[in-house]
Amino acid sequence: MSFLTEPEPQRGAVLPIAPGIARIVAPNPGPMTYHGTNTYLLEAEDGFSIVDPGPDSAAHLAAVLAATGGRIARIVLSHTHPDHVDGLPALQAATGAPVYGWHTPQDGKVRVDIGLADGDVVAGWTAIHTPGHASDHLCYANAAGIVLSADHVMSWSTSVVSPPHGNMTHYFESLRKLLARPDDSMYLPGHGPPITRPHAFVRALLVHRTQREDAILAALASGPKTTMGIVSVLYANVDPRLHKMAERSVIAHLHKLRDEGRAQEAGEVWQAA
Secondary structure (H helix, E strand, C coil): CCCCCCCCCCCCCCEEEECCEEEEECCCCECCCECCCEEEEEEECCEEEEECCCCCCHHHHHHHHHHHCCCEEEEECCCCCHHHHCCHHHHHHHHCCCEEEECCCCCCCCCCCEEECCCCEECCEEEEECCCCCCCCEEEECCCCEEEEECCCCCCCCCCCCCCCCCHHHHHHHHHHHHCCCCCCEEEECCCCCECCHHHHHHHHHHHHHHHHHHHHHHHHCCCECHHHHHHHHCCCCCHHHHHHHHHHHHHHHHHHHHCCCEEEECCEEEEC
16 A cells, blocks of 8 residues: 655654644654654644653753643543653653543553543544554544554554554454544644545554455465464565564464464464464
């Protein structure tokens, strides 16, 4: 499928997206984060909601505080992976703002002040529980059909689904959950530029993942293989630095196929069922 790219954004710059919505890209670029983590600034009558503080970076914190004039009413988490929450303690210390997030954070070191359930509303944004990439992953939708899709649907790459907290069955279900909703204006991902035809993009992701499953089954059809053996076939043209993370998604696919009775584990190898 075709993913999106953008020029590397200016660090600390406020990038307007829609009325009352902007992002600042954190200075943590890398093979798993693209240009960096997107921190979103959502303006409301009582101040700003900051969605995902990003990494622990003094420069990024200063940019967020300057962009909001310190008028931060709440901090909202999409999920508790380090690249999204390591900056939380410093932002909370600077603002005293309460933290909203899934009621049972995947990272037990992260504490939320207001635990959210599927369907709860925060400052006009509806929380949508979308496990798959992470067990505590939330997307947020507003009345204009804009969805903060975080790492569940990213524009620049597919999401890594890494067991045990990552679950490929749940990931498929969560993609279909978004497609069943009317929100089709714009998705704002945790990394990379906005997605302007989101439902078409999500349908393409589902096709891509289904094709990946078919490729795994085709690899197993020639005989039992280790997970890295499958990676060496499926990701031969991918940067070897990414092979260990690719293996995590392969394992997640294999667990889904096992649960569906289409693959089985035999010691260190997997084989077709």
